[in-house]
Amino acid sequence: MRNKAIFFDRDGTLNVDVHYLHEPEKFIWVEGAIEAIRWANAHGYLVIVVTNQSGIARGYYDEAAVHRLHDWMNMELAKCGTHIDAFYYCPHHTEGSVPAYTKQCDCRKPAPGMLLKAIAEHDIDPAASFLFGDAESDVVAAENAGVQGVRYTGGSLADCVRGAVR
Numbered sequence: 001m002r003n004k005a006i007f008f009d010r011d012g013t014l015n016v017d018v019h020y021l022h023e024p025e026k027f028i029w030v031e032g033a034i035e036a037i038r039w040a041n042a043h044g045y046l047v048i049v050v051t052n053q054s055g056i057a058r059g060y061y062d063e064a065a066v067h068r069l070h071d072w073m074n075m076e077l078a079k080c081g082t083h084i085d086a087f088y089y090c091p092h093h094t095e096g097s098v099p100a101y102t103k104q105c106d107c108r109k110p111a112p113g114m115l116l117k118a119i120a121e122h123d124i125d126p127a128a129s130f131l132f133g134d135a136e137s138d139v140v141a142a143e144n145a146g147v148q149g150v151r152y153t154g155g156s157l158a159d160c161v162r163g164a165v166r
């Protein structure tokens, strides 16, 4: 049997969007985010983050900083007995300042590249999976990958997840 997953956008969905976040000190969990992740774990879903990180292309921070932040997130979640199974990020942007990352890519949402990669690497059934994100581009990326996309518009993320996943 293939796996099922709940994908989450990061900034504005799991954490308060402070723009180009890369320092744990500035990370604030959204209401119900940890509870939503725990619920997904408990209901047999892989939890996978898919996040556009154009700050890398813009030279605001590097890939190592993103990995450090994601490791920190999982350390915090471990204290609450839960975890994120995988993180995917897009470091690209067409108007970057770092040549290696300045390009049109197929992974920046609304393109589905990050989801398609996760689906292949984790043997995920897209039709049994969901994505939650605060932007229309998240929902479009999900639909482009055959995953049900749900717009998170505020309030408890856990309530949003429990209401949509059945």
Ligand SMILES: [Mg+2]
Pocket (backbone or CB within 6 Å): 009, 010, 011, 012, 013, 017, 133, 134, 135
């Ligand atoms: Mg967002």
Ligand SMILES: [Zn+2]
Pocket (backbone or CB within 6 Å): 090, 091, 092, 105, 106, 107, 108
């Ligand atoms: Zn990309």
